[in-house]
């Protein structure tokens with residue numbers, strides 16, 4: 001890091017409305033809000049240091065753990081566009097210099113070069129080489145590039161301010177080297193030997209990468225499509241199981257965007273969730289210990305409070321195999337949870353946790369557990385596959401209800417599931433009306449919020465949170481927003 005970059009992290013954080021503080025203990029550095037943020041507001045939008053698309057066969061997840069070589073020993077290449085993470089056509093351009101970065105078209109070549117590739121191309125193609133960097137998991141490719149790049153960077157210091165801020169933040173990240181198990185350190189040592197040069201620095205960089213990278217999700221889905229190394233966000237934002245912010249990579253703008261999930265008061269710590277907030281407490285804590293080396297003491301884990309009470313429910317085991325038949329209508333607690341979400345979004349107020357807990361308490365003991373959530377998710381897909389709209393809609397409302405229980409209302413998955421539930425409920429009503437006309441039978445009722453309410457809710461959520469590439473007011477709507485708008489029109493309310 002250049003001497004002149006000292007204080008750059010604090011300066012960039014300050015411009016974003018964040019104050020950098022020493023949290024002490026395992027937490028290290030933390031960021032508190034220097035001013036209030038409104039829910040949905042962008043807190044930080046910065047180019048990441050590195051962003052990698054996943055290759056064929058690479059799984060999702062948060063990317064900690066071990067670095068893996070390509071199974072057959074050949075150099076695996078990214079199978080998505082290096083800029084937008086979209087699919088690659090059969091004939092596609094690649095970077096003429098390193099030949100490693102591939103693109104869906106000329107526009108992405110130019111964007112990638114301008115945003116990042118003009119410096120990472122040199123780092124990857126130089127000391128590390130395509131073969132070494134491309135053999136390891138994306139989370140660790142960044143580390144190898146950083147370790148190799150440290151030499152290159154020393155030789156040609158400078159670069160844009162955001163790049164210097166990201167590098168300065170990288171140098172300050174915790175590495176937890178002493179806490180890594182011996183076999184993992186051995187693996188890192190082997191990787192470092194491939195690198196040559198300062199092997200100690202490379203092992204350090206690999207340790208750092210394990211607990212400091214972000215998964216990049218598809219824009220309109222939950223699958224991981226890439227990994228993002230954004231040290232400034234890593235350094236500043238610590239974990240909470242009830243986070244007040246979320247980070248997403250926007251392939252369109254090439255920026256890593258941190259957004260407020262709820263109103264954040266001045267002085268409050270800004271936090272992200274490193275573990276899936278829907279997972280039971282024990283699973284979350286085991287993940288945090290194994291990958292990030294700390295025992296979570298957030299308000300939700302420490303309890304008491306509504307979120308801790310919800311955890312107690314999610315932890316319950318599913319007794320037996322669950323109901324044999326697929327219900328056509330959602331259980332009352334699921335309908336109530338969806339209705340509470342719609343009301344909170346409509347009236348722009350926080351979710352009524354107490355009402356949510358009352359609705360859950362009134363349902364049978366089998367209904368709410370993590371195992372039940374998994375079951376409903378599978379059921380939604382199975383019903384959808386055979387066009388059984390009413391049970392699919394009931395299952396979708398259950399999944400949405402679990403998201404309402406576990407995630408803050410502005411979590412991107414809530415918006416997405418809300419739209420799915422609205423679409424399925426609409427299809428169910430159409431199918432029921434057609435069947436009723438044919439057989440003169442009564443259409444089954446669909447309790448809970450109407451499809452139209454859900455669609456309005458989905459649209460509001462998408463605008464606020466669900467889509468990192470959501471256009472500014474007045475600009476063309478995103479594909480997911482268009483879907484919500486289409487549904488609203490079909491429902492005759494727009």
Ligand SMILES: C[S@@+](CC[C@H](N)C(=O)[O-])C[C@H]1O[C@@H](n2cnc3c(N)ncnc32)[C@H](O)[C@@H]1O
Nearest residue numbers: 026027028029173174211234235238239292294
């Ligand atoms: C992504 S980094 C965050 C950067 C960290 N604040 C630093 O100064 O380098 C993750 C590390 O931060 C610490 N950390 C994050 N959230 C924490 C929490 N809620 N409690 C304790 N430690 C935490 C742990 O050491 C964890 O491995």
